Amino acid sequence: MKPKGDCLDPLSTTNKGALLLLALLLCMGFAHQADAHSLYIQAARPHVSNGKASPLFFCYGHHLPVDDAIRSEKLKNVQVRKPDGSIVEIKLRKEKSLHSYLVEYDMPGTFALMAETTPGYFTKWKDAKGRDRHSIKPLSAVADKASAIDMSVFSRQWTKTYVTCDAPSEQFPAALGLPLELVPARDPSTWKQGDTVEFTIQRYGRPYTGPGEWDASYMGYSTQAEDMFIQKTPVKDGVVRFKLATTGRWFVRFAIKTDAPENKKSEYLTQKLTTTMVFEVPNERRKPKVDSH
Numbered sequence: 001m002k003p004k005g006d007c008l009d010p011l012s013t014t015n016k017g018a019l020l021l022l023a024l025l026l027c028m029g030f031a032h033q034a035d036a037h038s039l040y041i042q043a044a045r046p047h048v049s050n051g052k053a054s055p056l057f058f059c060y061g062h063h064l065p066v067d068d069a070i071r072s073e074k075l076k077n078v079q080v081r082k083p084d085g086s087i088v089e090i091k092l093r094k095e096k097s098l099h100s101y102l103v104e105y106d107m108p109g110t111f112a113l114m115a116e117t118t119p120g121y122f123t124k125w126k127d128a129k130g131r132d133r134h135s136i137k138p139l140s141a142v143a144d145k146a147s148a149i150d151m152s153v154f155s156r157q158w159t160k161t162y163v164t165c166d167a168p169s170e171q172f173p174a175a176l177g178l179p180l181e182l183v184p185a186r187d188p189s190t191w192k193q194g195d196t197v198e199f200t201i202q203r204y205g206r207p208y209t210g211p212g213e214w215d216a217s218y219m220g221y222s223t224q225a226e227d228m229f230i231q232k233t234p235v236k237d238g239v240v241r242f243k244l245a246t247t248g249r250w251f252v253r254f255a256i257k258t259d260a261p262e263n264k265k266s267e268y269l270t271q272k273l274t275t276t277m278v279f280e281v282p283n284e285r286r287k288p289k290v291d292s293h
Contacts, residue, residue: 036153037067038059038062038276039070040065040253041056041159041161042057042065042161042249043113043161052165053103053104055103056100057099059251061225069097072095072099073118074118076115077089078099078114078115079114080113081112082106083109083169084107108166109166110168111163112163114176115160116159119154119156121136121139121153122134122136122153123135123139125148127145127147128145128147140267151269152270153268155271157276159277161277162188175205177205179203179273180202180254181203182275183200183201184199185199185200188279193245196243197241199254199277200238200240210256215228215230215232215233217251218245218248219248247282249279250278250281252279253275254275254276257271
C-alpha cells in the first residue's frame, strides 16, 4: 500500500496536540485504507461420529486456508455451542499459534464453533525518514512520530463454523446471536455443488440492511493474498447470495467500515466490523478405496 503523500513534518512543531489534529485533518482525506488480518474458525472435519474428538483451528491473515499465527490475547473468546444449547468455553493457551484445540463431540446434532477477537487498533504510518511503520496501538500513540498516517483502524471480528455429529439437529442453529453474523438460509451440511446459497446479515440479532461489502472463496482457488473467487461486492438488502461453483472448503466474509465518531478521531480514523463463516461442500469419492492396513 502506497501513501498518498506526506501529511505532516513532525520536526516543524513540538506541539503534539497540534500535530495530531493536523495529521487527522489531512490524512482523513487522503489515507488509502488497506485490509487488516481477517479471522476464520475452522473444524478439521465438518462431520464426525458421536464420541469423536476433533480439532478446531484458525486462519488469521490474508492467505487461505491458513496464514499467520495469532496471539492468545487477540482472541477474546472461543466457544462451542452444543446441540442442546449449552456453551463450552475453550481455555486458551498463552501462546502465538494457530490455536488448535480438541473438541469433544459427545452428542448427536449440530455443533457451532465460534470466536470473537479482542477489539484492537491497527495503525500504519511513516516515520520522519519516510520508512513504513506498523503499530497495534491507537493513532494517538504514534502521531507525534509520524510524517504520514496511511491508515488507522479500530477493529472487531466474529467468526463461526458448524460441525454435524452423526446427524443434523432438528432445529438448525442458524443464528448464534453474534453482534455481527452471516446467517445461512439452511443447514450448510445440505449444500451441494451448483446450489445457490443465501445468507442474511444480522446485527445484534436483527436484520442488517445497511452498507457493507462481502466476498467469498474456496480452498485451492488461489495461493495469493486476498485473491478471492468472488471479489468484494456491495451488499444488497442485507442478503449475500452466490452459487457454489465447486466442492471444497468455502470462506465467506462480510465487513462494515464507518468513519470514527468525533469523540474517537484522536484514536482511530475508521471502525471496521467483520464477520466470517467457513463451511465445506463434500465431493463424491474420486477413486476406489484401497486397503492401507
